[in-house]
Amino acid sequence: MLSINRNAGMFVLPDFKQIQIDSFRHFLTDLLRLELQRFGTIKHANQQLEFKLLGELYRLEIPKFNEREAVYQSATYSSNLYAPAYLVDKKRGIIQKQTVFLGSIPLMSARGTFVIRGVSRCIVSQLLRSPGIYYTLSVQGVYTATIICNSGKSFKLELDRQGCLWVRVGRNSKAPLLLLLIALGLEMRYIPPMIVQRTKKLNQLLLCVEDAKIDLCKRLKLKQKTTQIELGVTDPIYSLFLKPYELGRMGRLNLNKRLNLRVSEFEILLRSQDLIVASDYLVQVSNGIGSLDDIDDLKHKRVKWVSDLFCVQLNMALKKLNVAVHTNLNKMEARISRMSLKSVVSSNAIATTFFRFVASYQLSQFLDQTNPLSEIVHKRKLSLLGPGGLTPRTARFRVRDIHPSQYGRICPVQTAEGQNAGVVNSFTICAHIGDNGAIKTSLYKVCTNSMQGHVIDMLPGEDEYSTIATESCLVVANSSNQFQSIPAQHRREFVTLRWDEIGFRNTLPVHSFSVGVVLIPFLEHDDATRALMGSNMQRQAVPLLKLERPIVGTGIESQVALDSGTVITAVQECKIHNVDATQIAYVPKDSFELLYINLLNYERSNNATCLHQRPIVECGETVQKGQLIADGSATVDGELALGKNVLVAYMPWEGYNFEDAVLINERLIYEDVYTSLHIERYEAEARETNQAIETITKQIPHLNAHVLRHLDETGVVSLGAWVETGDVLVGKLTAKQSEGLLHTPESKLLQDILGVQAFGTQDTCLKVPTRGEGRVIDVRWITRDNHLLGHRKVIHVYILQERKIQVGDKVAGRHGNKGVVSRILPRQDMPYLQDGTPVDMVLSPLGVPSRMNVGQVFECLLGLAGGYLNQHYRIMPFDERYGRESSRKLVFSELYKASQTTNYPWIFEPDSPGKSRLFDGRTGEVFNQPVTVGRAYMFKLIHQVDDKIHARSTGPYALVTQQPVRGRSRQGGQRVGEMEVWAFQGFGAACVLQELLTTKSDHATARAEAPNAIVTGNLVPKPIGTSDCLGVLIRELQCLGIQLDHTMLSQHNMIQYPNLNEE
Amino acid sequence: MNLHRISSEPKCKCLNHEIQNARLHYGRFAVYPLFPGQAITIGTAIRRALLGEVHSTCITSAYVVGASHEYSTLKGIRESIHDILLNLKDIVFKSDTLERQEGILLFNGPGIVTAQHIKLPPVVQVVDNTQYIARLEMPTSIEIHITLENTKTCTSLNTMPTTKGRFILDAALKPVRNMNYSIHSLGEGDMRQEMLVLEVWTNGSLTPQEVISQASQNLNDLLKPLLKVERYFQAKQNIHKKRMFTPTQSENLNMDQIEMIGGNKLIDQPLLPADSHLNSSLSLNIDNLVHLEGISIDDLQISVRASNCLKKVGIYTIRQLLSYTQQDLFQIKNLGKKSVEQIVIAIRKSYGHILG
Structure with missing residues (x-):
């Protein structure tokens, strides 16, 4: 890393999962206490009973089982919350004190995830x-002040x-505004x-308060809910306007700051004076006094993270609890005989609120567990969607765009496609998150004396007026000429x-x-869109059987592996x-106690990949x-190892790598290079309902013994x-009261004689689906308690x-170079190098220039040398900061070194550096041009042909349209x-x-x-009449002016042509 | 060509044989003298044979005592069963027989299990005794019964056995690790000769000398059918002469097929067996015969059932069909009276021939 002032300490990258864990810790240690304290005392209406x-x-409480066991048991990883409570009966003078169970709260595991019903x-x-x-000017020339509420x-x-x-x-x-x-x-x-003057049709306005309220509600289309009317809420403005548009503490502080107000921060509602000042400023802005705001600036945004969400939920839960306690106290009042704390407090309120929240909240997502990287990236995502946010449809281009204020806080490359x-x-x-959800970044303060330079954390607004240069340019400038000018960021320009x-630089x-993105080597040579694809596809890489670290990496691999939580470190x-x-x-040291760490052995992840740990x-x-x-499922010695270093050649081969198809060597199959383990879970449940009884048994009369052999x-x-x-x-057999059986006379007779119900059984066995062998x-029995069932x-x-890898599987490199395996060739047919080595993969050279991901060429050449x-x-x-074209210089010098040490001059040929002559494995002839060959780090992605291949023979039809249903899982049509x-x-x-x-x-x-026709062997008859989709087609043709209808012709009007087929 | 210029028959000489370690043998051979152009013929052929056709013995299935499935573990062993099986798969053997052999691995821990602990019949030996299998960390024992097969004769691939605890290893160890050749010109002008230098790296299961001779033997075996082709080649030429004047559709078709073979592509329609030229129906003249050669029976527009039946017994073209009598057709499985009638009528209609 950089030479940073010793006194300031070394700059260490923050733990990647800290964003999640810090937040939850904050909730558990601070917010939980605050919220519970606020609960306080509840007094019954007649002041006789008091709950505190x-x-x-x-x-x-410490959870009953750990996170892994929760997954295993299909349970929820949660902790029970207890608090002492008093119940005071003033009339009798009884005081009860007891620790009560308030409910269970889902806990975040050390990996930053929640486990809900066995799902991370x-x-x-x-x-x-x-x-x-915020003050803005629209394209139409309208000045607006947007007031955003809590x-x-x-x-x-x-x-x-x-x-x-x-x-x-x-x-x-x-x-x-006057009306408001x-x-x-x-x-x-x-x-x-000023405001009165700026009001249109002043004389039409009703200037009495009550009328104004009604008029305003009508104009702004504020509608009272029926419940509010029933509750007799009298002031519509309060309930319809002020309460929904509550500013909150932060809103008030921001308003004070922007409008130079001095209002107490606990005044969380909007006041009419605020509106007057705001409109005054709006008029000023329109006259050129004051400044407009950039609404997309990061300083106007805040991060809502786990602690905030949990805090809101806890608040809601405690409100529910409050209501529950009230009603319970009422009940207790009614029948005084029994009075106990347990019956006052219901644990349901907190438990169900949190459970529902974590299970169904829009931003509580099914953890992407394809590999360790996807896990860590998912935890570091930042979404604009969700409650109070945007929807993908309404999001304008501006909000999606990169903003200068995001520098060092939000990645300009990685986003969804x-x-x-x-x-x-x-x-x-x-990036790390500070108070009030502001995203901070670490910048290095440049001082004339290099010993005084140090790293400081900056809030989004703070760095606006400072000058920030990129470190890469600084190094070059520093070494060559002190007064050389260098590009820098200043006031968002x-x-x-x-x-x-220069005041600051990046760390x-x-x-x-x-x-x-930082895992992509030679990132600076890649186009941003391809870097985006590269970073997204690394998350889809399947952990392989035999792991291999990349020859060319960036050095962040170890930290990603470590922070992903798939490896085990000594505590x-x-x-x-x-x-x-x-x-x-x-x-442990200084102890004689023997402790155990359990390793994962071929466990299923959320994405059906295999979780496995090996001791080292x-x-x-x-x-x-x-x-x-211990190493995890995709790490080697603590470094991330998602793919394989394979020998690739960039050349066309019989058209088999046309349009991003990839030709591979059979070696990748029999040497298990791209073999991965996938664990699928199948679920069966025996229910008993009043219509049918299901039993799990070995005796299935409907099926032959062969398919039952493993039972x-x-x-x-x-x-x-x-x-x-x-x-x-x-x-599994489902016993059903079969209708067909009931109506036959013999079954009726049987019923009458024996007095038994005639049951027909149906085979509802769980079977292995296609390509599921x-x-x-593992076979697990899970016991679930359900209130209903x-x-x-x-x-x-x-x-x-x-x-194993097969034709149709998707492979990709780190630079967004993706493709589908089109053909597998035996090793003797593949093109081979001058030392006889057949290449492992043949990629299309046309995939490079238009995609502008030159990084892959650098990577594969350096990989060859390595x-x-x-x-x-x-x-x-x-690395250009060390000089011009330093990437190319490094690669060439390493290739030269390799050709010297191995005595293979063809590795570095001065005429065509980085390329070498290749031979056709089928004919032994040399290809007519030198070809780029190298070792690239390639992944096998989760998009595998086994999961996708599908042909419909028979299958269901949609009920309404009577057309075939969609989707492979439902045996749908194409x-x-x-x-x-x-x-x-x-x-x-x-x-x-x-x-x-x-x-x-x-x-x-x-x-x-x-x-019927198929079974009897006849030709399938031509359908009589039209179907609806044919009708649609006919309409379409009619739109083109083609007349389509049928007329009756009698036979003698038709001209008889002699049958030419007859001899 | 100038055969007299070559003083002697081409010879193969081993220039170098190094054993870099037990599992990496290197051999260099020179073949000379050769005429210009011959070196690449041999070089490519032998390279392809070496990389594709040489087989060796390896473990094809293993029975691990005490394991319910591959993905379980045994107490006190560092590796899972699956890891052990992967290690077993890589063990290199030297075998004198093609037959299936049995071996057993018994080890009492703690200690490191290597390939030397496998007990084998005398015809099979482990090449590298130090090949790692597993590590027992506790005083437990491990017992694995293994089956060895030559990958050439191996039959049990891709079929999972029903016996519990017996695991199939889809072992496909290739004894030839890598192969390269270079062609060197010797002499000048008319005296130009070529020398072919072969370099072979093997995994120790077979020595470079052995793989070279095995590959050559395989090549030889592959060429055997071509030795007998002479007799038919004459007959073909006759046809060819006649056809010179009447180039027909079928000729083009045949040329297409030949091109397809050259282009290394799969051929949907099997080529005619060479001897069908000879015992063709006598009632037809040879021109017609050639004409009908390339026409598929699908052109007859008979029912799918009938055409499938014909295809099953290897009748693909009209010409093949014409060599059958009606009685012969009745013998064909699943071909009933109706179908035969249909075929006869179709042939009569389209080609004017009556089946005997």
């Missing part, structure tokens, strides 16, 4: 506009081009004449400044990028006592605190069985598949859309088109006849 909660003495979830931070007032709602004060002042709520409803002020209870004489582009962002590696005018070259200095595949036993310490070894003791005595598949498509995993590695048992069967020199490189991006129909029309494929529009679509009778 001593919130500050709350206690959280993660709460994504939300970026919202801070409450306050809840995210906003209304506007508008100064239109006629100079009138309006208050606008929503898009369509506005009212004169009157409705708020301000008398005419206190209203400044498509609809959510720019809406779901990511924190940079140096990019300017060129003298070197000694790292990759200071302003997020976790996924204290200790001596390893014993090591096993399942656990590590250790004795020896017996008897002494390990220090923080030392790595044990209980009717569940045995552990370790190799199951194939169609095999029964759980034998594998090894049964009572005690029920669910069986989970886990099947592990070992998947492969021959047996050396790994960790190169921080932006849509023949508008353009496909054109193709059929254009080629005159009338019969195919007819079949697709009738029998295969919504022609129900023709569809029913087809199977």
Whole structure:
């Protein structure tokens, strides 16, 4: 890292999952206490009963099981909340004191995730506009002051081009500001004449307070809910305007700051004086006095993270509890005989609120667990969506765009593709969150004396007027010429400044990028969109069986692996006592107690990939605190290892790598280079309802013995069985009162004689789906208690598949170079190098120039050198700071070194550096041009053909349209859309088109006849009549002016042509 | 060509044989003298044969005592069963037989299990005794029964056994690690000769000398059918002469097929067996015969059922069909009276021939 002032200490990257954990810690240690304290005392209406909660003495229980066990048991990882409480009966003078159970709160694990019903979830931070007032000028020349409230709602004060002042709520409803002020209870004489003058149709306004209120509600379309009317809320303005547009503490502070007010920060409601001052300023702004705001600036935004959300939920839960306590006290009053604290407090309020919140809140998401990187990136996401935020449809271009104020806080590269582009962002590696949800970044203060330079944290607004240069330029400038001018950021603009005018610089070259992006080597040579794809696709890489670290990396790999929580580190200095595949036993220093760490063994992740840990310490070894003791599923010696270094060549090969297809060597299959483990979970449940009784049994009369061969005595598949498509995993029979049986005379007779109900049974077995074959590695019985269905048992069967790479699988590199495997060639057919080595992958050279991801070329060439020199490189991006074209110089010098050490002159040929002559494996001939060859780090992605391949033979039809349903999981059909129909029309494929529009679509009778015809061996009859989708087509043709109808012709009107076929 | 200029038959000489470690053998061979152009013929052929056709013995299945499935663990062992199996897969053996062999691995811990602990029949040996298998950290024992097969004769691939605890390893160890050749010109002008230098790296299961000879043997075996082709080649030429004057559709088709073979592509329609030229129906003249050669029976417009039946017994073209009598057709499985009638009528209609 950089040479930073020793006195200031070394700059260390913050823990990547800290954003989540810090927040939750803040909630548990501070906010929880505050909220509970606020609960206070509840008195019954007649003052006889009093309930008091001593919130500050709350206690959280240690969870019954840890996070992994919760996943295993399909349970929730939570902690029980207790607090002491008093119940005072004044009439009798009885005081009860007891510690009561308030409910359970989901806990965040050390990895920054929640476990809800066995599913890992993660709460994504939300970026919202801070409450306050913002002045903007619209394109139409209308000056607006937007007042944003605590809840995210906003209304506007508008100064239109006629100079009138309006208050606008929503898009369509506005009212004169004067009306609002009157409705708020301000008398005419206190209203400044400026506002009165700027009101249209003054004489039409009703200037009495009550009338104004009604008029305002009508104009602004504020509607009272019926409940409020019933409750008799008298003041509509309070309940409809002031209360919903509550400023909150932060809003008040921001308003004070912007308008130079001195109002107490506890005055959280909007006052009429605020509006007067705000409109005054608005008029000033329109006259050129004062300044407008940039609403997209990060200083006007704040992060709403876990602690804020939990705090809101706790508040709601405690309100519910309050109501519950009230009603319970009422009940107790009614029947005085029994009085106990337990019956007063219900634990339901907190438990259900939190459970519902974590399970259904929009930003509480199913954790992406494809690999360690995707986990950590998910936790560092920052979304503009969610309650109080935007929706992907309404988000304008401006809010999605990169803003200069985001420098070092939000990554300019990593975001979602498509609809959510720019809406779901990511924190940079140096970002951390300060008070009030402001995103801070670490900048290095430049001083003339280099010993005084130090790292400071900056809030979004603070750095606006300082000069920030990138460190890469500074190094160059510093070494060459003191007065050389360098680019810098100042007041949100990019300017060129003298070197000694610089106030700050970034701490790292990759200071302003997020976790996924900094893993891309030679990032500076890639186009931003491709870097985006590269970082997104790294998150989709499947952990492989045999792991390999990248030859070329950036050096952040180890920290990503460490912070992802998939590796295990020693919590204290200790001596390893014993090591096993399942656990590590250790004795802590200064103690004789033997402690165990359990390792994960082939567990399922959320995305069906495999979680596995391997110990890397020896017996008897002494390990220090923080030392790595076990590797995770995609790490090698604590470094992230998602892919493989394979030999790639950039050349066309018989068209098999046309349009991003990839040709691979068979070696990748038989040497298990791209083999991954996938664990799928299948679930079966035996229910008992009044219509049907389900039983789990081995005796299934409907099926043959072959598919039942793996079932044990209980009717569940045995552990370790190799199951194939169609095999029964759980034998289940559903007994139904069969209608057909009831009506036959003999069954009626049987019923009458024996007095038994005739039951028909139906086979509802859980079977292995298509392409689901594998090894049964676990069978679990889960007991679930449900209020409605009572005690029920669910069986989970886990099947592990070992998947080799095959045609149709997606592979990608780190630079957004993705492709689909198109063909697998035996190694003797692949092009080979001059030392005889066949290449592993053949990529298209046309994929590079138009995509502008030159980084992949640098990476693969340096990888080639590293492969021959047996050396790994960790190169921080932006190495141009060491001189011009330093990336190229480094790569060439390493290639030259490799050619010298290995004595292979072709590795570095001065005529075509980085390229070499390749031979065709089939003919032994040399290809007519030198080809770029190198070792690139390639991933196999989660998009695998096994999960996607699908053809519909039979399947359900949608109920309403009677057309085939969509989707592979439902045995759906492939849509023949508008353009496909054109193709059929254009080629005159009338019969195919007819079949697709009738029998295969919504022609129900023709569809029913087809199977009969197939079974009897006849030709499938032509459908009679039209289907609805054919009707649509006919209408379409009619639109083109083609007349389509049928007329009857009698036979003798037709000209008889002699049958030419007859001899 | 100038055969007299080559003083002697080409010879292969081993220039170098190094054992870099137990699992990396290197050998260099020179083949000379060769005529210009011959070196690449041999070089490419032998390279492809070496990389593709040489097989060796490796573990194809293993029975681990006490393991319910691959993804379980045994107490006191550092690796999971799956890791152990992956290590077993990589073990290199030297075998004198192609037959299936059994071996057993018994080890009492603690200690490191390596390939030397595998007990094998005398015909099979472990190449590298130090190959790591597992590490037992506690005084436990491990017992693995293994089956060794030559990958050439191996049959059990891709079929999962029903016996519990027996695991299939899809071992595909290739004895040839890498192969390279270079061509060197010797002499000048008319005296130019070529020398082919072969470099082979093997994994120790076979020595470079052994793989070279095995690959050559395989090549030889592959060429055997071509030795017998002479007799038919004459017959073909006759046809060719006649066809010179009447180039037909079928010729183009045949040329297409030949091109397709050259382009390394799959051929949907199997080529005609060479001997069908000879025992063709006598009633037809040879011109017609050639004409009908390339026409598929699908052109007859008979029912799918009938055409499938014909295809099943290897009748793909009209010409093949014409060599059958009606009685022969009745013998074909699943071909009933109706279908035969249909075929006969179709042939009569389209080509004017009556099946005997």
